[in-house]
Each structure stands twice: as C-alpha cells, then as structure tokens.
Amino acid sequence: MNSAAFLTDFHHVATIGATANNGVDRQAATAEDALTREWFAAWVQDAGWELRVDGIGNMFGLLEWVPGAPHIIIGSHLDSQPLGGRFDGAYGVIAALHAARRLDAEVAEGAELPQFNLAVVNWFNEEGGRFAPSIMGSSVYAGLLDREKMLAVGDLQGTTVREALAGIGYLGTAEAPDAAGYAEIHIEQGRILEREGINIGLVDSSWYTQKLDIEVLGEQSHTGATAMADRHDALVAASKIILMVHDVTKDFADEAIVSSVGQLTLEPNSPIVVARRVHLVADLRSGDPDIVKAARAKLLKDIDVLAREHDIKVNVKDFDIRPIRRFPEAGLELADKVAANLGLSARRIQTMAGHDSVAMNTVAPSVMLFIPSVDGVSHCEREFTTDADMVAGVDMLTGIARELVAGALAETPAPSAAALA
C-alpha cells in the first residue's frame, strides 16, 4: 500500500474543523461536517466511483466491478464530538477509501473478478453529541431507527436533523447500496491493545448499554428571599442523582460497569432563581446485561426515595437500550487468518463504546477491528494513535475487504436485531 498517500489524507482531514489542541470539532451536519463531506465526495469522484447520498445523509462511494451484485460496505464516520479527537471515525473512513482504491487497482491490474462490489461509507451522526441518539445513520440504514422520526429530532437550539442536513446540502434522495457484508476499523478508545503491545483488536461483542432520560421537577423561587426549608430545588436533587449514577458502579466489580451523566439542562438557569427543572441523561454500560439491570433498579429505587425526601417529582424513562451484540465467529476466524498472513498480532476484544458496525451487524455479517489508542483516551483533543499503527490497520482492513468481496462470509448469516434484543 502507498502508506504516504494514506497518511497525507489522514493528516489533511485532521485540519478540517481543527481545534487549538490538535482535536477537531465537526458535529453532525454543521459547517465543519459539510467540509469533510465535500472532501469525501471529491475523493470518491476523483477515484472514478459513483457518489450517493441517502435520505439520512449517509454518503457512499460505489465501486462497480460486477454489475448488479450487492456490495461489501466498509467505512465509519467523519463527524466528531465537540472538541473531539481527530482519529475517532475519520481514521476508519480514510482507511476504507485507501483499502478500496488498492483493491480497485488490483482488479484493474487483472486480479480475479470478485463476487461482490465494494462501497465506502461515511455514516451520518455516529457521535450523537448534537442529535440523539448516536449511531443514527447506520441504524436507519439497518432499519433499527425510523428515518422520519430521526429527521424530526432536534438539537438543543431546536434545529431538526432534516433542517440541518438540508442546510448543508446533504439531505440526499439516492438509494443506499445493499450490503452483503460490512467491515470497519476504529481506534480502541481503551488501553488493552497498548498495554499488551498488540496491533489489532478483533471485536467479538459489544457491551450492553442503556440510557435513562431523567427529568427533575422542583419549584422555581427566589434564591435570596426563599427560606431553605421552603425550597424544592431541582438542581440540588439533580446533583444527588448525578452522584448516585456515578457511585452505583461501586456496587460491582472493578471495571465491570461504567456510568455517567454527560448532558444536563437547567431551567430557568438564572443566578438568583432556584431551579424549577433539570433534565439530564444517564448512560449505563456493562459487558453483563444483568449488571446494568441491577444498577438501573438500584437507581430507580434511590431516585424514588430522593423524590419523596425533597418533595419533588422525578420522571425517569429508559431509552436507547442496546443489547450485547456478538460479531460472527466466521468473521473473527477470517480476521485471525488475515492478521497472521500480514504478520500482525491480534486478540479478541469487547467494545464498550457503540459503533456503526454494531448496527450493521444486524443486517450483514460484519467484522469490527481496533487499532491501539495511546493512554486509552478518546472523545477529547489528546486522543492519539501512531502513524505506524494506523498504517498496519489499513493493511488489515484491505486484507479483510479483499476476502469479503471474494465471498469469504457469503454463507454467514447476520445476527438479527430481534434475536438479540
């Protein structure tokens, strides 16, 4: 592979929406997201491939070797968190473009014609920082989320997905290609590969995750003139809930569960008014669904006691429940073989974070690969992976894609969404 060309592209895309501390800020359907989309579109068209944008803003670059055959799709997402890292998502899309170009060259140079065509994808709104839920574009593609409902989702300013996509010119009308298989490569966002000195993580399953939408309803009053005993302060109650969400992890083994509150809005948000309403979102994740369920049950019980103590109403709703998803064993064995042929070390690994591959795996046999993250940090500006690890990952993804278009997983069924829910 021409690793210099890949690295040039990678480091160029990192300049789009770049932040002061080497991160990027390219939230879904913003002006910065549009710039990476234009870069992707130009790249695909320069390569001579067909560009398609579907009705939820997913972008596909299609390589047509076998007229009418389904596609193996490879890729990830170019959107980022606010002040996010430059590797998360973008690495997978750029690696896929270069893997596809390499396979395209092999076919042009007379390699055996594959069974399937190939497509490179840039999924819409994987991050979910602006529009919830995350993994939106691939979940709509996979039929796990309803397109019309997602187009109506608003951000904190009230702008809908439909308005935002139309505003940047990426509310498309093209039909997305059928998927005969899917592969994605991503940074690990954890410390395991780095700690063990391993090149490639082969993702065998995703963690069980769920969110809780929590609305705390107190009573608005004057911060100066209202006696402490007469207050029903929604922010005081919400603060206790935030600490409960954090501390519930201590009831379980180390690293068995993670939980947090990352989003909170306060009304009226005036320095001299006791808050009447706080809305927050809690996120619970574990490799064991029973642990998440036990933590949720404890939280609901503790919140109920708290609401009575504070004479406050708290509404809690479950949403975005994602069961454990297992990637096909045949894909893991295939990846083991490809890694060995490339002389790369590999190990099986779980993903705590969600990925587009988790949605795609419900409709097509999917292979999910990790490369090491320095210090295990992500969703922040100091997220980092070395050039050498990135280049090895492009080789790995190229090898997987070559096998997939040749039909290596053609007989492997995709796990259905229903069977795992």
Add this chain to the structure above:
Amino acid sequence: MNSAAFLTDFHHVATIGATANNGVDRQAATAEDALTREWFAAWVQDAGWELRVDGIGNMFGLLEWVPGAPHIIIGSHLDSQPLGGRFDGAYGVIAALHAARRLDAEVAEGAELPQFNLAVVNWFNEEGGRFAPSIMGSSVYAGLLDREKMLAVGDLQGTTVREALAGIGYLGTAEAPDAAGYAEIHIEQGRILEREGINIGLVDSSWYTQKLDIEVLGEQSHTGATAMADRHDALVAASKIILMVHDVTKDFADEAIVSSVGQLTLEPNSPIVVARRVHLVADLRSGDPDIVKAARAKLLKDIDVLAREHDIKVNVKDFDIRPIRRFPEAGLELADKVAANLGLSARRIQTMAGHDSVAMNTVAPSVMLFIPSVDGVSHCEREFTTDADMVAGVDMLTGIARELVAGALAETPAPSAAALA
C-alpha cells in the same frame, strides 16, 4: 384614590408576556420587556408628563411642578425572571404611576406647591436573569456600576446589553433626573407580613450578599469507553460543590443564611461525553456579614480538598458583594407616621432580596416598603398578593411621596456607598 383604575392597569400589565400559569416572562430587553416599556411610555405621555430614557435603558416619567428643582423618584422595575411572577417589580411601577397621578391632581387642584418635583421610574434589568449582575439600571444611576462595562455584558447567547437595548429601541440618550429622595414599594417575597397579619413592611436594612463564580475544569472523555478510575468528570465534582453550597447553611442557625446555585452551564453537554467544564454561580446571603464570610471560607476550603481528590482544577472568584445597607431612620419614622394616619398596620423588616432602593439609598434618602406575599413565594408563577393589599400599598406609597416632595427628608443625608462597603 381611584383603586379601580390602578387594578385595571395592574391586571392589564400582567397580560404582557403572560405565561400559562398566571406568571409573566419579561426578561430584560426582550420583546416582552419592550411591550411593557411601550405601555409605560404611553401612560406617561397620556398623563402629560415628560418621558426620558437614559443610556442604560432606565425610563423616567417627569412631573415638573417647580421648574429646575430636583426630583423625588418613585418606582421599581417592569422586567421579570424567566417564568416569573406578575407582582415582583411591576406592582411598584404601577403603584408609583398612580401615586404620582394622584399628587399631580392635588397640585392641579390647588394644593400647596411642593419643594421638589416628582418622577416615576422603570429601572432597567433589576432581575439579572438574562444579564448579570442584577439591579443593573439603578446601580449605574447611583454610580455603583460602570455604564460602559454594563453595556458590554453579554447574555448566554452572547448578545450584549448594548445590542439588546438598541434592538428594542431603548438605548436612550436623555439625562436622568437628579434625585432628592427615593421611595419604592414591593411585595415582601417572604412570609412575615402574612404570618403576622400586617399591612406594610418598613424595610430598615438589606442582607449581606455575595456571589461566587465557580469554574470546574475536568477532562473530556468517552462515557462508554473510559474506565471510571481514569475519569476527571467536571459534572461529578460540580454536583458535590452544589451540595456543599446547599449544606453549608446547616452550620448556622435556622434561617440565618440562605445559599444556592441557580445557574450552571456544562461543556460539551453531550450524552456520551464526560464533561470537561462546568461553570456555576453560587449565591450566599445573610443578615450577618460574618456568617456569609464564614460560609464562604468553609466552601473555599472544602472545594480545595475536592479539587485535589478529583485531580481537577476549580477556579473560584468572588463577585457582586453587597454589604448590609441601612435605610435612614428618619424615613422609617416618616413611614410609621404615614401608615398610622392611613390606619394601616406596619412593622420594621429586613430584606433578604436585593432591590433598586438599596442602590438608590446610597445617593438619596430612600424609603422601602413591602406588602404581603401569599405563602412567601416569588420568582415563580404562583407568586400572589391580594388586590386589597395592593390598593393599601398604593395609598401608603402616595402618602410617602406626598411627604417626600414636601421636603420631609430634605435634611436627611443618604448613606454613602463607601461608608458601607
């Protein structure tokens, strides 16, 4: 007095920016604030008085009986908290308009010419919900805040006071009248008058208050993929600070101090990102400055320990420190006499909340009056005072204004800002 005309005006103004639950939402320099300003301007002009708007948006209606003489100023503010009550501020402005019209009629009917002229004021941004600090217009008038600095203050959307006032057409250029004295009537926002069945509160002093601007700096990371032990969650630390601010009151006698956090912003505010920064404002108030100082010292110490425990940076800045202000004894004695003549019961009272009169009292001898608040609640939609209590208050304010224009406090010096700071 024509109490029907007063009540008609009061209940009409309550429809401007009215909310679903009988409150109003008229934050400073919004479209709703502009509507009450237009109502005030029209009323003043219909009465045949001179209308002036000064360079910080304060509106004055001037009655000129004695050419060139200074003015006694009476009034309050028409802006409200978000989802605020319809009595706070608006009552005092409308009561002042009617008191002034009554005295104007008395002069027209041949009453002895007073020593001073009279002006009715609608102060800009008493509430401070949109633009901090509160009590902005009267503090600029009194020289306690700098006009240019206040015009540059931004709201959470980045709109400045200058832009907002110019946008609604109320960034004036007129000179404000000189004040020979000041009187204001307001709802109590507490339970004392209601509990004791007393008509009028005579405010003898204000509480000591201060705010703390607190910035919590953690590290942004992925809520799913970051181990609990590796996190520096700014929202978890901020939640502990919010509870510290609430609980510090328990170290002191019941009702000796109130404290709260009413404003908080979170970055990046994404459901799947551990927060990197939380900015919050704490408000501490007591009748005894030493209690606020002791509470502040305890908070700073506890926050320092917390920051080290969480390996997080916390920046704390003091701002908006307001010393205890005493209203002149001569004004209190005058008010006692006026109440007795009207057959109204009265008692001396402290104010926990800030008022425009507290700023005005530093430049002119001031009289601050309260009428009862049902249940003591304010800054919320269910704030309530009866028509009968409001009408009695208009009589009281009229009596005070009649004495002030006649020179009752002409020899009383105003407490200087410096002496009390």
